[in-house]
Amino acid sequence: MKSDDKYDVIKITIENFVPWLESKFNEKYEYSLESLKERFVGIFTLFKLILQKIIEIEQILSEDTSDQSTYTKHKPLLDNMIRLLDMMMKEFPECLDLEFVEYFFLSVQERIQIFLAHFHQIFHLTHPDPNINNKIAKCTNSIDSAITLIPQSVIELQKRAELSVPLLKYIRDCKGMFRIPMKKLKDEINILSNDKSSEDFETVMEDVKNRSKGAMKFKIEFVNKMIDLVKEASQYQFELNKMLKPYYAMANAIKIKGKKFLNENLKSTDQAKLLKFVNLFLRSDFSNNVLPTIEVNEMAYIIKLLESQASLVAEYKKSLIKGVEEFHLLNPVEFEITVEKYKLVMSEINNFQEFVHKNFEVIKFNKDTINQVIKDIKRVVDKYKEFQNGIYHYQEILELFQKVRNLSGKFCYTEFNEKVELICEFNL
Numbered sequence: 001m002k003s004d005d006k007y008d009v010i011k012i013t014i015e016n017f018v019p020w021l022e023s024k025f026n027e028k029y030e031y032s033l034e035s036l037k038e039r040f041v042g043i044f045t046l047f048k049l050i051l052q053k054i055i056e057i058e059q060i061l062s063e064d065t066s067d068q069s070t071y072t073k074h075k076p077l078l079d080n081m082i083r084l085l086d087m088m089m090k091e092f093p094e095c096l097d098l099e100f101v102e103y104f105f106l107s108v109q110e111r112i113q114i115f116l117a118h119f120h121q122i123f124h125l126t127h128p129d130p131n132i133n134n135k136i137a138k139c140t141n142s143i144d145s146a147i148t149l150i151p152q153s154v155i156e157l158q159k160r161a162e163l164s165v166p167l168l169k170y171i172r173d174c175k176g177m178f179r180i181p182m183k184k185l186k187d188e189i190n191i192l193s194n195d196k197s198s199e200d201f202e203t204v205m206e207d208v209k210n211r212s213k214g215a216m217k218f219k220i221e222f223v224n225k226m227i228d229l230v231k232e233a234s235q236y237q238f239e240l241n242k243m244l245k246p247y248y249a250m251a252n253a254i255k256i257k258g259k260k261f262l263n264e265n266l267k268s269t270d271q272a273k274l275l276k277f278v279n280l281f282l283r284s285d286f287s288n289n290v291l292p293t294i295e296v297n298e299m300a301y302i303i304k305l306l307e308s309q310a311s312l313v314a315e316y317k318k319s320l321i322k323g324v325e326e327f328h329l330l331n332p333v334e335f336e337i338t339v340e341k342y343k344l345v346m347s348e349i350n351n352f353q354e355f356v357h358k359n360f361e362v363i364k365f366n367k368d369t370i371n372q373v374i375k376d377i378k379r380v381v382d383k384y385k386e387f388q389n390g391i392y393h394y395q396e397i398l399e400l401f402q403k404v405r406n407l408s409g410k411f412c413y414t415e416f417n418e419k420v421e422l423i424c425e426f427n428l
Helices: 013-027 034-062 069-091 097-125 130-163 165-193 197-209 213-261 268-281 286-292 296-307 310-318 332-362 366-418
Strands: 003-004 009-013 420-423
Touching: 009 013, 013 165, 013 332, 013 366, 013 420, 034 069, 034 130, 034 213, 034 366, 097 130, 097 165, 165 366, 197 213, 197 366, 213 268, 213 286, 213 296, 213 310, 213 332, 213 366, 268 286, 268 296, 286 332, 296 310, 296 332, 332 366, 366 420
Parallel strands: 009 420
Antiparallel strands: 003 009
16 A cells, blocks of 8 residues: 555455445444443453453463373364454454344354363362362463353443434445455456466467468468357357346346246236247357357347346345446347348358368368368467457456455545545455
């Protein structure tokens, strides 16, 4: 994180943004949450005291060279108590929010019960050496005193927390608004970093060039022509998939939960059309083999049906990342134009494949040579498709990053009066 003095802009990496956000919320709402935080600190101080005393008991036993059997016997128990308390201490955030507060109250009772079951065994620990017994007793007495204070402290804390629920919820939602898309962004970048489609395409292309020298000239000409056609088709397919993405999700919801999301007044004929289309829509080869055969008007009608199912649309909107993703109704004119372009280029691809066969037959290559050339063309084209998909994936990641950056900039200026620029540490 650094500040550009010239423009007074704070530049923050994706990894550091949420921690920075927590510190800013902590600073802004310090007084509003002060008494609640003090009560939390009081309870966590008791947990810290108990942890220190458990560690002290562990050290007392481990340093006793005269009798290691007692230490060996109780070490797993002590280790479990230390791990549980240490984990609880690390959960305490810099800035309180509803997610932490709710989880604390849900888990604290169970954790205390687990701890008490462990402590009961430690409380009855005896050692042959009276001096060591006395040292351990001092520790267990301190632990016992701390434990007796926790229940009432939790009750008082809960009463105070209820007063702060609206603010705690607001802070939680704001952090979640960025945590979710930033996690998605990092996940997508990690996936892209493992994409070797470019290297694979170059390798296969080079391999094809180095084999079947007799058919080389024709082969490369056909490969390049096919790649040009596939590149154009891939662009239209990418645009169509972006348009249809919401409807893929809606169709999947219908498939999983049946008619649950369909309007009660939906005509039986429309319902039949919709359910039939869902099965086609979710086929893995929909874009390549099904879409080019469907009438545009028919598909546009089905999409309108999907858009008119209120519960279905509401369910889909729940899956969208607030402030980053939006649901836009399909533009039928744009959709029809893109589909027709896609169908046209797919037809050209099919015609060109037939032309390749005929061309090689005219040149009188033998059947094995023709089959090998066609096979090589398919290998190169398939790898190119993967490479092209990698490019589109990269474009989607850039678009997502830009949206998250814009969102963070607007939010921080409105919330904290700070000019913030999100920067990506992953070399996009």
